Amino acid sequence: MKDELRSHLWFHLVCICLASSIIRILGKSSGIDSESYVIACGSSSRGTDSDGRVWWPDSKFLASPANSVPAAAQFQDPSLPSTVPYMSARVFTAQSSYKFSVPSRTRLWLRLHFYPSAYSDLDPSNAYFAVTANEFALMNNFSASITAQALTQAYIIREFSLTPVGSGDLNITFTPSTAHDGAYAFVNGIEIIRMPDMFEQATMVGFSDQAVPVDGSSLQTLYRLNVGGQYIPPTNDSGLTRTWYDDTPYLFGAAAGVTSAADKNVRVQYSPDVPEYIAPLDVYSTARTMGPDPKVNQNYNLTWVFQIDVNFTYIVRFHFLDFLLGKVNQRVFDIFVNNQTAQASADVIAWSGSEGAPVYKDFATYVSNGAGDEQLWVALHPSVSMKPEYYDAILNGLEIFKMNDSNGNLAGPNPVPSQMLVHAEAEAAKKFAPSGPSSTGQVIGGIAGGVLGFAIVVSVCLFVRHRRNEANGTESRVGKWLPLYGSSRASTTTTTSKSTISGKSSGTSSHLSSLAGGLCRHFSLFEIKHATKNFDESQVIGVGGFGKVYKGMIDGGSTAVAIKRSNPSSEQGVHEFQTEIEMLSKLRHKHLVSLIGFCEEDGEMILVYDYMANGTLREHMYKGNNPPLSWKQRLEICIGAARGLHYLHTGAKYTIIHRDVKTTNILLDERWVAKVSDFGLSKTGPNLNQTHVSTVVKGSFGYLDPEYFRRQQLTEKSDVYSFGVVLFEALCGRPALNPSLPKEQVSLADWARHCHRKGNLEHIIDPHIKGQVSSECYRKFAETAEKCLADRGLDRPSMGDVLWNLEFALQLQENPDDAADLAAEREGHDVPRSMFGTDEGTAVSGGEIQHDSNPNAVFSQLVNPSGR
Structure with a gap:
């Protein structure tokens, strides 16, 4: 009897243990235990994505089901990685929340997935909404449709690192915007994943003795890059399911350095200071360095450019592992963030203590409104003062996080799509729209997907071609998707006392x-x-x-x-x-x-x-709230700036090369007279016995003469190149460099030249001035701008020729009949007196200001060249 009882008890004990094990296994596989949630919103059953992850229905987590409906996408874009979770959605017609039970005092990853498609009879362009997570505002007036269009992506993932929740409940609230009629909210997928506490504090850039506490803040992940390596899927990331992307699209210019991979014999040695969850093995096994030539390395910065939102603090995390060198002071370099020294004399081996040990560094920088383009620059440069064995720099991984502000806000504005892209999509939709209204969304979606797929294929082909040209030592004159410019914001001379x-x-x-x-x-x-x-x-x-x-x-x-x-x-x-x-x-x-x-x-x-009452030229074309300038105003401003630059090149005692010509350095007074400003980088030009000045490359991204960058040889034709970019900015009304555009359009200089050669430049003219530009004026202006951007300086016009052509273009705009007389004067080598008046320029000699008494005095150095 005792043996039977004992057997019966053992049987029950085994069943209980087995049941507990099954419950634990099911809980973890479902993704709905206290550790994590992986939810397919709007789905009625569980599904598996292309990575093998299981996504579960969302209905049991809805706090107010009455304000929402499940919906299915009417079209599947071919670029979607999986039907799960993107082909189902939860649509909210009024404020509604999800409620998740989470471990208290634990930091969490929150990922939101959006696929802006047509759901039922809802227009995706009407989806404007806000998202909050407990007290933190993650999004405000967010439009997934506009964002996807601007980024040329079919779907969007937003990742946040939420500060530890005290109550044990995480409420994610979706609120349709009240500023838009018919607005609604939607979401396709939600991931909540418990994460280790990997944030403590970050050194404030520019204030080495100050640290920003990060552990009490929520963050948005903006960029996570495997530098020098390839795409790393979530399944290869230490259980945290992070995605690491290739850094190539964010590199500035052709000076991309070289990539390398660790030898199989090199073993990455994680430590308590750098545990494995900081970054996966694949990140530390690849790197990007500057290259083998120390002279070249000393004359450029290895630079990455990122679009960000102003008025936020950013945490920039650098991942290092030097698997190529193993001694202190072999490779020492400086780290710059937005033209400020974040770390001088960085030595990875000195930090880590050995060849195979990874290390990471966190820096904080605040980007305020009015700082120019909404961009964040990261640059590396050899520390020449330390006299290392190799003048080089190395980076393995890079992450950029946005911190919430003092109001708990992380929301930024929607990006601005390219006007050309908007126009092209509208034309395509109009051209191919069927008569039946029920299939309109499918056809438009199919066109958008096809355009996106074609753009991806073209981008890949251009990238391969670009790399092959670099490897063969040749350079393609067309099809470049990243410009050949150098660095200025992260200057190579930033340690002057x-x-x-x-x-x-x-x-x-x-x-x-x-x-x-x-x-x-x-x-x-x-x-x-x-x-x-x-x-x-x-x-x-x-x-x-x-x-x-x-x-x-x-x-x-x-x-x-x-x-x-x-x-x-x-x-x-x-x-x-x-x-x-x-x-x-x-x-x-x-x-x-x-x-x-x-x-x-x-x-x-x-x-x-x-004081220049009307600010910069850029503020009146884009990046500001000012009314757009008319075409005549733009042309007159360009003429004024050209007069100032021509005076610098020929009217002063010595040739002066400005070296930083751009639209933010062209200021406008109360009468809209253009004035060239900011001479901090200016350089005295070559004398009669020289053809150029050899100097370290400086200038601004998007404007820098590629010949100057390649040869480090400065001439006045470098200003001509930069001014050519300014001319196209005035015509097209867009920045010189915009990484958010498709890759072939990133550089305005490259894209405008390409369009001009194809004969379709008029398609990218600023819509605000279309119809204002006469055909003759347009042809002359575009021809002048295109010549300024010639690859070789010898093929570019002088600034005097540029000035004459612009005045000729103004005559063609205002009075085409008089333009013929002006052209005849030009053929007879008569300098138009309207260009230079007696009050235009003065120069200083021997400490006294000398006014030009001759109206043509700007050409005096050509008559008597002894002054040079």
Whole structure:
């Protein structure tokens, strides 16, 4: 009897254990245990995606089912990775929430999946909504349709790292926008995954003694790159199901360095400081370095460019493992984030202690409104001062996270799609729309999918061709999808000491003071603070690479000025500060911004200019809320800027090459007169016995002369190239560089030249000025801009020729009959007097300002070249 009872008890115990095991297994496989959720929204049954992951229905997690309906997508885009979860959706007609039970005090990954397709009779363009996770605003007025169109993607994934939840419940709320009639919300998939606490604090860029605490903040993952390697799917990522993408699309220009993979014998040694979940083995097994030539490496930056939202703090995480070298000081380099030194003299081996040990570094940077393009630049450059064995840099992985602001907000604006893309899709939809209304969505979706698929194929082909040309040492003249430009924001000379100002070293301070005494005014710091209300943020009118620009009132409030202040905590900009003073104090011209004076007290570097009431040219074409300029205004502004540049090249005592011509450096006064500004990078040109000046490459992304970048040989034709980009900006109304566009359109210079050669440049003209440009004026203007962008400097026109052609284009626009007489004068080599008046330019010689008495004095150096 006892034996039977004992057997019976053992049988029940085994059954209980087996049942518990089955429950645990089912719970984990379902993805709905307390550790994680993998939910296919709107689905009535579980499904498996292409990676083998199981997605479960969402109905049991809805807090208010009455405000939502399940829906199925009417069209499957061929680029979708899987039907699960994208072909089903949960549509919300009013505010509604999901409620998930999660472990308290645990950080979570939250991923939201969106496929903007037609659901039932709903128009995908009407989906505008907000998303919150507990107290954090993740999205606001979000349009998946606009975002997918701008990014040329069929589906969108948004990933967030949520701060530990205290209550044990995570509420995800979807709210249709009240600002749009008929707005609704939708979501296709939700992932909630428990993650280890991998964030602590990050060093603030520019303030090495300050750290930003990250552990109490929520983050949005913007970029996660396997640098030098290939795409890593979620199934290969340490159980955290992260996706790592190829870094190639974000590299700046052709200076992409070289990629390498670790030898099979190299063993990655994770440690308690760098556990395996920080990044998978595949990330640390590949790398991108600068290349084998130390001279080339010292003259360029290995640079990546990323689109971001302003007014947020960003965490930039660098992953390193040096599997090629194994000793300290063999490879030492500097790390730059947005033109600021994040880390000087980085030595991976010194950090990690051995060849196979990974290491990561976190840096924080705040991007404020008005800083120019909404972009974040990351650059590496060899630390020449450390004299390492190899002048090189290395990077294995890169992640960029956006931190919530003080209001718990992570939401940014919807991206702006390319106008050309919008027009093309509208035309395609109009052309191929069937008569039956029920199939309209399917046909449009099919066209969009086909266009997207074709774009992907073309991009891949262009990339392969580009790489083959690089490997063969040749260069294709067409089809480049990334421009051949160099770096300026992450300058290679960023460690100049502040001791060169304020009398802390011999010579410089006294030189500037004597210069100020004769040619420009020396302000006290008290005067500057009084003028700017002690540098009040309300007075800020712009932010540049040098620092913030304030509007100020001097001389008892009677004169408005622009005051440019260098970042006091930065050790950058001393050379630019001196150059600006030395250049502008010797030049006076109607189309150059006038330097009034400077201040160099208490370590400050401050420049005072005439106030330009209408800001920059760029603000009036895009990147601003101003009404767009008319075509005639744009043409007159381009002519004014060309006059200023032509004066620099030929009218001053020596040739002056601006070296940073761009639309943000063309300012407009209250009468819309264009003035060239920012001479911090300017360089005195070659003399008669030289053809060029050899110098380290500097300039701005999107505008830099590719010949100058390749050869490090600067001529005035480099300014001509940059001005050609400005001309196309004026015509097309888009930035010089826009990584959010399809790859072949990223560079305006490359894309405009391609369109001009194909005869369809008119398709990318700014819609605001279409119909304003006469055909004759358009042809002359486009021809001039295209010639400025010639690959070789010798094939480009001089700035004087550019100026003449622009004035000719204006004549063709205003009075075509008089244009013939102007052309005849040109053939007879008569310089049009309308270009240069006696009040246009003055030059300084021997400390005194000399006014040009001859209206053609800008050509005096051609008659008597001894001045050069």
